[in-house]
Amino acid sequence: MSSCPFRFKQFAIHQDRCAMKVGTDGVALGAWVPLEGARRILDIGTGTGLIALMLAQRTAADCHIDAVELDLAAAVQAAENVAASPWPQKIKVHSCAIQDHVAEAYDLVVSNPPFFRHGQPFSDSSRQQARHTSTLNHEELLHQAERLLTPTGRLAVILPIAAAEQLQHTAVQQGWYLQLGQRLIPKPGKAPNRFLMLFGRNKTHIEAESIVICAADGAYSDTYSKFVSPFYLAL
Numbered sequence: 001m002s003s004c005p006f007r008f009k010q011f012a013i014h015q016d017r018c019a020m021k022v023g024t025d026g027v028a029l030g031a032w033v034p035l036e037g038a039r040r041i042l043d044i045g046t047g048t049g050l051i052a053l054m055l056a057q058r059t060a061a062d063c064h065i066d067a068v069e070l071d072l073a074a075a076v077q078a079a080e081n082v083a084a085s086p087w088p089q090k091i092k093v094h095s096c097a098i099q100d101h102v103a104e105a106y107d108l109v110v111s112n113p114p115f116f117r118h119g120q121p122f123s124d125s126s127r128q129q130a131r132h133t134s135t136l137n138h139e140e141l142l143h144q145a146e147r148l149l150t151p152t153g154r155l156a157v158i159l160p161i162a163a164a165e166q167l168q169h170t171a172v173q174q175g176w177y178l179q180l181g182q183r184l185i186p187k188p189g190k191a192p193n194r195f196l197m198l199f200g201r202n203k204t205h206i207e208a209e210s211i212v213i214c215a216a217d218g219a220y221s222d223t224y225s226k227f228v229s230p231f232y233l234a235l
Contacts, residue, residue: 008231010057011085015048018074022050024213025158025194026112028184030054031228032196033110033156042148043067044098044111045136049078049091051110054231056087065091068101098136098144105150111157113141138167142174145199154179155199164195171199181208188216 005012006022015021030051035041035058043052046067055065067082069075075095082091094101114136145155155176159167161183168178176199183192192210215221220228 007233008053009233010231011053011081013048013050013053013081014077017077018048019071020047020074022048024184026050027054027228027231028194029110029112029156029158029196030058031231032182033108034154034180034198035059035108038108039063040104040106040108041065042101042103042106042109044109044141044144045069045113046078046093047074047112049081049093051112052078052091052093053081053085053087055110056085056090057230059090061090063090066101066103066106067091067093068098069093069095070097099140101148103148105153106148107150107153109145109149109153109155111141111155113138113157113159138163138170139174142167142171142176145176146174151201153200156197157199158194158196161192161195164197168197175201177201177203178206178208179204181206183208183210185210185212187214187218188212 005014013022027050031054033055035055038059039062041055041063043055043065046052046069049067052065052067067078069078072095075093079093082088082093149155157167171177178197179200179202180198182196184194184196185192211223211227212221213224
């Protein structure tokens with residue numbers, strides 16, 4: 001394991017073998033996603049294991065979390081992070097493509113999915129795999145969620161605003177509806193740049209809220225600080 005992990009209040013993330021490091025997207029999704037009634041959870045593209053560990057911290061002892069990761073090096077490191085955490089019995093890391101994952105149906109699927117469709121490829125092939133939809137496009141993500149969820153199960157994701165709009169359009173075509181949403185604004189005066197979304201099969205009217213991450217002085221806003229305070233060591 002790396003000697004310089006990213007330390008949270010109740011666990012640490014070693015990430016030197018993972019293409020995608022700890023970042024705002026993963027932390028926001030792990031802190032935000034509603035967990036009522038979720039006893040079986042699937043984290044698609046777990047990377048370091050961050051979101052799975054955050055959900056383990058937030059859920060009851062009888063909750064089971066499967067974390068699937070295509071990149072072998074990341075999957076091994078995620079498993080090590082889980083083993084060193086307070087919840088090794090709650091999380092199982094699987095090194096495979098989500099299309100090959102077979103399990104009992106889940107109550108909740110979470111994912112911080114790839115979102116780059118075009119543009120210059122990353123020089124690091126692992127990072128390109130983690131961030132480009134060539135390995136998991138949004139249509140396939142919705143299909144796999146339908147395959148793996150119970151009839152009342154829900155899908156939670158975070159995406160940039162433009163990609164989120166595209167996903168919502170695709171979701172409706174496949175019978176999924178946005179049930180809860182929260183936009184993330186990087187700082188006052190800026191437009192939202194991320195959208196947290198919860199999808200289900202029941203059509204409902206929602207009013208998406210917004211939260212500002214950083215105040216004018218560059219520190220986390222009071223609202224965002226409260227949002228992530230169960231996890232960060234200091235704010």
